Amino acid sequence: MKINLVQHLISVSVAIFNHVKISVYPWHHLAVHCCRLIFIDISIKSSIMKKALFLFSVLFVTSAIFAQDKYVYSADLKNIVDDRINIELLTPAVKEQEVVFSFPRVIPGSYSEKNYGKYVDDFQALDKDGRQLKIKKLNKNQYSIKDANKLARITYKINDTWDTPDKDFIFQPGGSNIESGKNVVMNNHAFYGYLEGYNTLPFEIRIKKPATMYASTHLNVERKNAEEDILTAKDYVYLADNPVFYCAPDTTSIAVGSSRIYISVYSATGQVKSSQISGYLKPMALALQNFFNGFPVESYQFLYYFEDPEVALADKEKGGGGYGALEHNYSSLYFLPEIAFEPRLKSMVNEVSSHEFLHILTPLNLHSELIEHFDFINPKMSKHLWLYEGVTEYFAHLVQVKNGLLTEKQFFSNMRDKINEAEDLGDFSMTTMSERVLEDKYQKKYGSVYNRGALIALMLDIFIREKTNGEKDLKKVIVDLTKKYGAGRPFKDDEFLSEFVKASHPDVQQFIDNYINGEQPLPFAEYFGKLGYEYAPKKRISVYYAGKMGLKYDEDARAIAFNEVDKDNALGIEEGDLFLSVENNPVTEENIDEIWEKYFQRNDTYTSLSIKVKRKGQEKTLSGTLFRGQLESKNYLGPMTNPTATQKAFLNSLIKG
Structure with missing residues (x-):
């Protein structure tokens, strides 16, 4: 119908060309340029011309349906x-x-x-x-x-x-x-x-x-x-x-400074609510505001999809994907499991979200031309995943420990976990891996950006602080570079490391040659030693333990329960016992991690324990002398017994200053 009308208008228009002088574009340009057509020296000789002009306008609008600039x-x-x-x-x-x-x-x-x-x-x-x-x-x-x-x-x-x-x-x-x-x-x-x-x-x-x-x-x-x-x-x-x-809408927004953060939640079984997640995120958002001295974006969207873990295709070994998130410049999208045990849910949300949110620093405001002009078919990959992911991951932990969302012990425990993860992938050039990450050989090493990359960032932060006598740190260097470049001005990929050296200290070039471009093993003992922490690839520790057992969250009782319990344990614990207290310290969802590590996992102090449990509705007190053994700790990382004043000051400036 529309096509017939167009054809009719063309024939009418041709018939009246004798009555008008007009500048005409070639037909295939008409629709694109119709808004810019200029009629010159129009002399209307009869009333038919008014009708003709109307017909032309209809013709151009109709044509624009099929030829547009969007x-x-x-x-x-x-x-x-x-x-x-x-x-x-x-x-x-x-x-x-x-x-x-x-x-x-x-x-x-x-x-x-x-x-x-x-x-x-x-x-x-x-x-x-x-x-x-x-x-x-x-x-x-x-x-x-x-x-x-x-x-x-x-x-x-x-x-x-x-x-x-x-x-x-x-x-x-x-x-x-x-x-x-x-x-x-x-x-x-x-x-x-x-x-x-x-x-x-x-x-x-x-x-x-x-x-x-x-x-x-x-x-x-x-x-x-x-x-x-x-x-x-x-x-x-x-x-x-x-x-x-x-x-179905489940959204909450929170104001942080002059910025507004939007939280949207879809929960497969309805367990998780946006108001709940916003409560987790508010302290983290305030911590990030303190870290940035304000946000570099006016608004940001957190999009959370919480899946029922019973049906999620989250096992890569079985042809699935996995839980996690993908960052964008003004939003991030999350695929996470519904977890009834709220402390676990909270720690998971905060850990993943802080990393993704920090991408507003890099790559949003500091990125390569290869990202700015991304080729979706045959991309040339940037060399600087160590920056986009490694520095971001380190900052995500640093922000939390500086603002009391992580304890010092938790921060270093996380760093130890990263050492263990990085060890499995070996030593290699981060820039080479990044540049060639689409190749199978290097794709397998991509996960290193979150462990080796974060450890490199920690060491680089220490190195810059030391070389500049505390006048600069990694955050200052990154922020200064974001001011030089920003969201709309990408850096040249091959020149960035030179720019980084100029912004930090000349000796940083040697650090880059060794650990970012180079393949040298990361010197953990040296760098953690500067903070008053001992690192050892292996260390044997004398511990006291009750026997083999684990913990789970009993959703029906809404309490912590023992599971996978060895019958010959030292305290007489039975499968399914609800864990109420230890040494008169009540067990809660909030303190269970600390209690479990102190009394059961790494107990080097208590030779005997007394605990309270609930078994089949009845409270019971269980006591006993613990077994003694040797625990071999891989990649041991712990505070030195007598750190120096210099080490203490360096540590405080890093995680508290």
Whole structure:
């Protein structure tokens, strides 16, 4: 119908050209430039000219439907079939005879191949008359479209990534979930593609949805009515950088300084609420504000998906993904287990969230040109994962210990855990691994950014403080560099380390050569020694213990219970006993970790213990003399018996100053 009207208008317009002088663009430019057409020396000779001008305006508007300077996507969340969503795209005007349409192979912030194109079905390219254009699938992610200058519309169906075990399963925070009427986790890079050469044009996403679903995202959302949203993004990189949650609304916001933080939660069984999570995050957000002296962003979105661990595909060995998060510049998306034991839930949320939130420092405000102009198909990877992930992970722990969210003991326990994890991956160049992370050999070492990378950052912080007599530290160097570069000014990847040396101290170059570019083993004893802590690869410790046993959270009793209990234990503990107190100290959800380590795991003081338990509804007191043995501690890390004043001062400046 629209096509017939256009053809009629063309014939009428040609018939009246004798009556007007007009500057005319070639036909294929008309729709793109209609808003800029200039009519020159129009002399109206009859009333028909007024009608003609009206017809021209209709012609141009109608043509613009098929030729525009932006992407207009439509996604139907109301009529989902087999976890697939129908996608339609009104394409921007294409000049070339042939063009390539791409879905991402790789995305920023996730350092492995994803190949989102393999989740696309029934891909079609159409002209303005609805005729199919010839397409050829080039690889998993790309389609070549012939006669592309006639391209008006693309349609396809998109599958989600979460449901089916696969050896190449996409880690959930980078994937998508489609549950009709319940939730849609819309990582935009997993739903929408782009035309090569046209990815800097704006994007408009028109969403049809159930009235019960609400969009949580950093993207601009025009909520047209209860069942229609329009999302907009300035270009494809920005679209891909801002995920969207669609689900029943459970949102909370908190103000921190002049910034506002939004928390959105989807909990599979309803256990976890956004108000609960906001209570966990508020102290952490205040700690980060103190660390930054204010936030570098006006708003930030935390998007949490809490899955029932009974059904989650979270075991990579069985073709699943895993729990965790993916950072974005103004938001972060989390896939985490529902946990009834609240202290565990709180510590998990805080640990993961603090890391992701700190990415507003780097890479948001300090990043390579290779990230700024990211190639979603054949990216050249930045050398500086040690910065983006390693420094961020270290700062996440440092912020918490400085603000009392972690104890000194917990901080160093976390560092010891990282030493153990890093040991399994060996010694290697962090910059080489980062630059070649998409290769299988180096992809296996990617996890090192969170352990070896964080340990390098700790050592680098100590090194800078020492070399500058405390005038500078790692945070100051990073903040100074963010002021030099910032969100809109990337650094040159090959020049950054030289810039880092200039901003810190000349001797930092040797540190970089040894431990960031180089492959030298990290000198833990030397650096932890500066803080008054002893490090030893192995150390035997005399301990007292009750026998083999563990703990679990009894959801029915809402209490801590003993499990996997050796019958020959020293205290007469039985399977399922509820743990009430030890040495007259009540056991709570908040102190159980400290109590367990002090009296059961690393007890070098108490030769006997008295505990209270509840067994089959009855309280019992259990006492006994403990066994004595030798515990061999791998990568021992503990406070020195008599640290010097210098060591104490250095430690205090690091974790308290």
